Amino acid sequence: MTAYGNFPGSRPRRLRTTPAMRRMVAETRLDPANLILPAFVREGIDAPVAVSAMPGVYQHTLDTLRKAAVEAVTAGVSGIMLFGVPEDANKDARGTAGTDPDGILQVALRAVREEVGDELVVMSDLCLDEFTDHGHCGVLDADGRVDNDATLERYAEMAQVQADAGAHVVGPSGMMDGQVGVIRDALDQTGHEDVSILAYTAKYTSAFYGPFREAVGSSLTGDRKTYQQDPANARESLRELALDLEEGADMVMVKPAGPYLDILAKVAESVHVPVAAYQISGEYAMIEAAAEKGWIDRDKAILESLTGIRRAGAQMILTYWATEVAQWLGRGRD
Numbered sequence: 001m002t003a004y005g006n007f008p009g010s011r012p013r014r015l016r017t018t019p020a021m022r023r024m025v026a027e028t029r030l031d032p033a034n035l036i037l038p039a040f041v042r043e044g045i046d047a048p049v050a051v052s053a054m055p056g057v058y059q060h061t062l063d064t065l066r067k068a069a070v071e072a073v074t075a076g077v078s079g080i081m082l083f084g085v086p087e088d089a090n091k092d093a094r095g096t097a098g099t100d101p102d103g104i105l106q107v108a109l110r111a112v113r114e115e116v117g118d119e120l121v122v123m124s125d126l127c128l129d130e131f132t133d134h135g136h137c138g139v140l141d142a143d144g145r146v147d148n149d150a151t152l153e154r155y156a157e158m159a160q161v162q163a164d165a166g167a168h169v170v171g172p173s174g175m176m177d178g179q180v181g182v183i184r185d186a187l188d189q190t191g192h193e194d195v196s197i198l199a200y201t202a203k204y205t206s207a208f209y210g211p212f213r214e215a216v217g218s219s220l221t222g223d224r225k226t227y228q229q230d231p232a233n234a235r236e237s238l239r240e241l242a243l244d245l246e247e248g249a250d251m252v253m254v255k256p257a258g259p260y261l262d263i264l265a266k267v268a269e270s271v272h273v274p275v276a277a278y279q280i281s282g283e284y285a286m287i288e289a290a291a292e293k294g295w296i297d298r299d300k301a302i303l304e305s306l307t308g309i310r311r312a313g314a315q316m317i318l319t320y321w322a323t324e325v326a327q328w329l330g331r332g333r334d
Contacts, residue, residue: 032076032326042085043104053211075326079121095131106165113166124167137174156186163192173200181247199249202237208282261312268313277314
């Protein structure tokens with residue numbers, strides 16, 4: 001054979017010959033410690049309720065939430081992000097159930113901390129959308145627009161009650177200007193200096209949130225385009241990143257994950273704080289639906305999607321498969 005360039009001396013395939021070889025030279029590794037489990041807890045139910053658009057995902061009772069937290073710990077998952085689902089009768093224009101110490105989310109936080117203590121990083125979604133009767137992430141003004149600064153006052157209250165209930169980390173997801181700084185001040189002024197903030201730094205308005213809205217019983221009318229980021233914009237995410245860091249974010253996140261791997265890579269290259277990505281409900285549902293049809297290999301597709309997010313720079317991945325995948329990884333699955 002006639003040689004040209006470095007061929008045949010250079011053969012990259014030599015490093016792909018066996019599973020052991022591929023594991024040894026892998027540039028990106030997925031570990032249970034990289035995973036965070038989002039979990040929904042619903043008020044007023046006595047048995048878990050399946051989320052129809054997300055096979056295998058449930059709105060938990062307090063008892064089944066406790067069990068899910070223990071399973072996550074046993075599998076080696078690092079964290080759990082809690083979302084509260086109140087009864088419709090307890091929703092109002094200001095989302096007061098979100099700041100009620102006895103509201104479903106705060107009750108769930110106390111229950112999980114009681115069950116697992118510090119063995120799992122207990123995180124809390126800090127947003128009003130689950131608790132408002134209009135479904136928006138903040139307080140509305142007289143014209144029906146989300147009032148940024150009035151909403152910040154509510155977020156400060158939420159941060160305090162969630163920290164009081166035992167949250168190790170609060171995750172402000174409403175994309176209000178100045179939210180990280182206001183929450184940091186509120187936590188520090190109430191003796192919660194050790195509570196961390198996971199900033200939803202780049203949260204895009206997305207078609208992939210649909211199943212999530214079923215999961216939280218959303219009352220949303222309209223859309224969130226006036227506060228979530230435009231999918232067309234990339235530089236804007238770096239501006240949001242700079243502001244969140246200046247305001248005191250301990251960790252930053254990109255959401256959704258899969259459709260925004262370019263944004264995730266830019267963020268990861270720009271910071272020296274931990275970076276997370278949220279593999280959202282629509283990403284989950286697409287793989288589950290295609291696998292149910294027999295069009296793709298479910299398990300391989302899940303691992304490939306998570307590896308891609310990790311490769312793009314996420315140290316932490318919020319995924320509804322967290323416990324299942326952690327169990328696979330613990331068994332050394334290739």
